[in-house]
Amino acid sequence: MEFINDVIGVITAPGWRHFVGALLCAIGGVSTVIAAAGVLRFPDFYTRLHAASVTDTLGALTLILGMAFLAPGLLIVFKLILIGLFLVLTGPTSAHAIANAAYTAGLEPIIGKIGLQKAKEEDEA
Amino acid sequence: MLYVMGLATALTLLWLGMSGIYEPVVLSLGVISIAITVILATRLGLKDRETSPYHRIIPFLLYTPYLIVEILKANLTVIKAILKPDMDIQPTMVKVKTTCKSDLAKVIFANSITLTPGTVTLRVDDDSMLVHGLYEADAQPEAFEEMDRRASIAGDGRPSKGKGATK
Amino acid sequence: MTLLSVAAVGIFVSIALLLIRLFVGPSLYDRVLAVNSVGTKIVVLLALVGFMMGRPDFLDIALLYALINFVTTIAILKFFRYRSFQISLIKPEVEPKGEAE
Numbered sequence: 001m002e003f004i005n006d007v008i009g010v011i012t013a014p015g016w017r018h019f020v021g022a023l024l025c026a027i028g029g030v031s032t033v034i035a036a037a038g039v040l041r042f043p044d045f046y047t048r049l050h051a052a053s054v055t056d057t058l059g060a061l062t063l064i065l066g067m068a069f070l071a072p073g074l075l076i077v078f079k080l081i082l083i084g085l086f087l088v089l090t091g092p093t094s095a096h097a098i099a100n101a102a103y104t105a106g107l108e109p110i111i112g113k114i115g116l117q118k119a120k121e122e123d124e125a
Numbered sequence: 126m127l128y129v130m131g132l133a134t135a136l137t138l139l140w141l142g143m144s145g146i147y148e149p150v151v152l153s154l155g156v157i158s159i160a161i162t163v164i165l166a167t168r169l170g171l172k173d174r175e176t177s178p179y180h181r182i183i184p185f186l187l188y189t190p191y192l193i194v195e196i197l198k199a200n201l202t203v204i205k206a207i208l209k210p211d212m213d214i215q216p217t218m219v220k221v222k223t224t225c226k227s228d229l230a231k232v233i234f235a236n237s238i239t240l241t242p243g244t245v246t247l248r249v250d251d252d253s254m255l256v257h258g259l260y261e262a263d264a265q266p267e268a269f270e271e272m273d274r275r276a277s278i279a280g281d282g283r284p285s286k287g288k289g290a291t292k
Numbered sequence: 293m294t295l296l297s298v299a300a301v302g303i304f305v306s307i308a309l310l311l312i313r314l315f316v317g318p319s320l321y322d323r324v325l326a327v328n329s330v331g332t333k334i335v336v337l338l339a340l341v342g343f344m345m346g347r348p349d350f351l352d353i354a355l356l357y358a359l360i361n362f363v364t365t366i367a368i369l370k371f372f373r374y375r376s377f378q379i380s381l382i383k384p385e386v387e388p389k390g391e392a393e
Contacts (some may be wrong), residue, residue, distance in 0.1 A: 022295035025340065027332060029302025031204065032333060036306035038207035039329065041314050045321050046245065047216055048313075050203055050259045052329045053242045055306070058200040063299060063336045067343055078142040079351040083339065087332065090362040092239035096246050096330055099239075099257070099368045103247045109257060113215045120356040143352070 021069030028063035035059055046109040049099055056091035060084075131179045133163050181229065181280065188279035190239055195272065199241040206259060217261040218247070221254045221269045221276075230280025237272055298345055301338045323370055331361035 031054065038051025071077045071116045140155040141147075149241075206214055225231045235246045238256060248255040258267070307330055314326035320346045342350025371377060 004335055022299075024294040025299040026302075028298030030288040030299065031200075032306040032336075033302045033309070034204055034207055036309035036329075038203070039326070040309055041207065041212070042214075043212065044216075045319055045325070046257045047214060048322065048325060049245050049257075050243050051207060051237065052325055053245070054200055054203050054207075057240060057242060057333055058204075059194050060332055060336050063340065066299075066389055067339055068341055072347070072348075075145045076348045076351060077140065079348075079355065080339070082139075082142070083335065083351065083355050086355065086358045088240070089236075089356070091332065094365040096235065096239050097326055097366055097369050098321055098328065099245050099247050101324075101373055102319070103203060103255075104373070105321075107319060107321060109218065110216055111218060113213075 017069050021066045024062050024066030024069065026066075028059050028061075028066060031055075031062065032059035044110045045102055045107060046099065049095060052093070053095055056087065056095070060087050060091075128179075129163060129167060132166060133159060135179075136162055184279045185233070186201075188233070188275055191275055192240070194287075195237075195241050199243045203242040203259060214259055215261045217258050219256050219258065220267055221256050221266050223252060223254060223273050225273065225277045226281050230277050233280045234273055234276035237276060238269065296340065300337065300340055300344065302338070303333050307333050307337075320372060324365065327368070328361065328365045331357070331364070337359065 035051050035054035035058075038054065038087065039048050042048045044052055061084060064080050064087075068077050068080045137155075144151060144155065170253045196203060206212075223231065223234055223236050231249060235249050235254060238244050238246050238254070243259040245257050246254050247257050310326045310330050310333070314323055314330070317323045317326060319387060335354045338350050338354040342348050343356070367377065370379075
């Protein structure tokens with residue numbers, strides 16, 4: 001029993017728990033910036049969609065996991081899990097809705113090599 | 126009746142988790158709102174096997190670790206593609222055959238494809254999906270077979286052997 | 293605390309970048325994508341600011357915003373596809389008799 005209490009004490013000790021949580025939050029923040037840069041850089045709508053889905057998964061979920069490490073109580077962890085679950089359920093659904101609407105409306109995707117690979121092929125030709 | 130009980134249990138857990146105040150007044154408000162929700166859901170006819178898939182929770186939980194690993198791998202690919210100074214992406218569109226039978230399994234499969242960065246489902250038909258991929262090498266129909274098999278286990282309860290199955 | 297500030301500043305910068313895409317975006321769908329993405333970031337930012345201020349009550353607002361964000365995206369897309377909010381997305385299986393136009 002004492003051993004279990006020790007383990008629980010180590011897990012809930014604020015020191016390293018807060019550090020890990022803050023580190024995960026920082027990773028999430030940096031990855032959202034990368035994803036936003038991708039939304040600006042990519043050449044057409046469908047490729048931008050891929051960059052935006054980095055935000056929905058890696059960015060938001062790492063941030064929420066990090067905040068769960070920082071949380072002072074179990075109720076807050078429960079709420080964070082609810083938010084994460086909701087983002088995971090609705091993120092791809094709205095991404096699919098946008099993509100399907102664009103495809104149905106006849107927005108043509110760029111197919112084939114773009115940028116460096118295309119330039120390489122033109123050199124060889 | 127079983128599904129109504131399941132819905133009431135889920136709503137009770139949601140209320141207890143969200144409110145965090147366990148006084149008689151607040152709890153009685155919770156009971157009233159749960160009762161109203163259950164009555165409205167019953168009137169809407171949301172009480173069959175399809176709308177409350179509680180029997181699928183454990184297979185779905187077994188599916189999530191695989192999904193998380195796939196999401197991490199795909200994230201690294203897309204982040205590399207964004208950070209490269211020269212664009213060298215190769216967008217493609219492929220038709221992916223699915224062996225999933227029920228709507229739930231199809232939703233799980235299509236949502237997993239969209240959730241992994243680098244692939245987005247554009248259209249869902251009866252037994253195939255139109256997928257837009259960032260790299261041609263990553264978006265081959267063979268690359269989705271594993272995910273399809275696992276999604277149909279999570280949604281249908283067994284690896285279904287339809288005409289789209291390859292093995 | 294500094295690491296949390298890094299995360300918050302990162303979210304702010306990415307919202308700014310997405311706003312550029314929102315105003316530049318050549319097609320309607322780029323703009324909807326940017327709005328949806330900004331919404332997701334605001335959900336996370338609300339929760340994060342709540343943690344930084346030591347008031348985790350903000351999580352309820354974040355959860356509510358996540359719900360509203362999803363409905364907003366679907367409503368915008370529905371409006372620009374059908375030019376109306378009134379059309380049912382699910383077709384009735386049996387056509388009502390006598391009331392058809």
